Amino acid sequence: MGTFTCTPTVLFPQPRQNSEGTKPFRMQPIGNVHRRWINAMPPLLLADGTEFPKLEVVPYSYRHSYAQRHADAGTLPDVLRELMGHRSLQTTQGYYRVTEKRTRAAVDKLVSHQFDRHGNKIWTQARQLLEHEHARLRIGQVSVPYGICVEPSNVKAGGxxxxxxxxxxxxxxxxxxxxxxxELRTYLDTLLRDRERLAAATDLDAWARTEATPSEEEVKRIRTLIRRVETDLDGLTDDEREQITEATRTLRKTRTVSLGMPGIRPPEPDLRLERDT
Ligand code: SF4
Incomplete structure (x- = not known):
């Protein structure tokens, strides 16, 4: 156990020795107080009625609880990584888990509300997926920033x-x-903003401006997609909408966009990525 410095916040202040709560404190005394507190509690029962061993509740467990609660609330992995102060996303992902059962239920829920590029619903009826269909759905696709790609060669290349x-x-x-x-809404905002900015730019040749300006067709396509998805959601009951929200939270927890894909605002100055060809 090491020592922690709690400079920015008043943590465990003591009237005389640490009235501002800014001095480092040792973990051991806190661990002792925490242990007495846990031991004095009634049995800790899990959802299935079995007792959770109190010895496994140590101060460090709260970091896992913190991560799990954020993940359950739909905090994106990248954001959580920053909150946890980790360099690597992999480290953060070790602090929480999404059960296969929950992921499967979420896929079931959302796959019946899937749209193609024209905004046509692909599966018009809700259905439970068979085992092999789950495998196909999880394996036969890669994420792109505002949806998924099922093109075989791209999937094979991991995006x-x-x-x-x-x-x-x-x-x-x-x-x-x-x-x-x-993501669709953010992308639309970005396209509209870029269009305005480029229309006002005086330091670009006309051809460069044309190439960099998002096309009317792309803006229209994104607007249609957003409208179709929103209309679909509007047609659901409150209960069904809540289930979609929950499924969304679950899937967003594990979602990572393929590295081969440019971001919503591409980091490279290859302006041609920003326009339709
Ligand atoms: S990544 Fe390429 S192949 Fe896949 S959906 Fe996008 S454009 Fe199509």
Missing amino acids: HGCPFRFRCVGCDHFRTDPSYLP
Whole structure:
């Protein structure tokens, strides 16, 4: 056990020795107080009625609880990584888990609200997926920023082998669902902002401006997709909508966008990635 420095907040202040709560404290005394507190509690019962061993409740466990609660509330892995102060996403992911059962239920829920690039619903009836369909869905797709890609060669390359320069919303292999609504909205905002900014830019040749400006067709396509997904959600009962929200939270926890894909604002100054070809 090491010592912790709690400079920014008043933590465990003592009237005389540490009135500001800014001095480092040793873990051992806190561990002792914590142990007495836990031991004085009634049995800690799990959801299935079995007792959770009190010896396993140590101060460090709260870091896991913190991560798990954030994950359950839908905090994105990247955000949680920052909150936890980790360098690696892998480390953060070790602090929480998403059960296979929950992921499967979430996939079941969202797959019946999946849309193609035109905003047509792909599976019009809710259905429970068979085992092999789950496997296919999990294996036969990779994430792109506002949906998924099912193009076989790109999937095989782990998302690094798009044959169409990531023009997803114009591609037959693209799918989206309500869990991507935040990304779709952000993308639309970005396109509109870029369009305005480029229209006002005086330091670009006309050809460069044309190439960099998001096309009307792309803006229209994203608007249609958002509208179709929102209309679909509007048609649900409160209970069904809540189930979709829950499924979305679960899937967003594990979602990582393929590294081969440009971000919603591509980091590289390859302006041609920003326009339709
Ligand atoms: S454009 Fe997008 S959906 Fe189409 S193959 Fe490339 S990554 Fe997949």
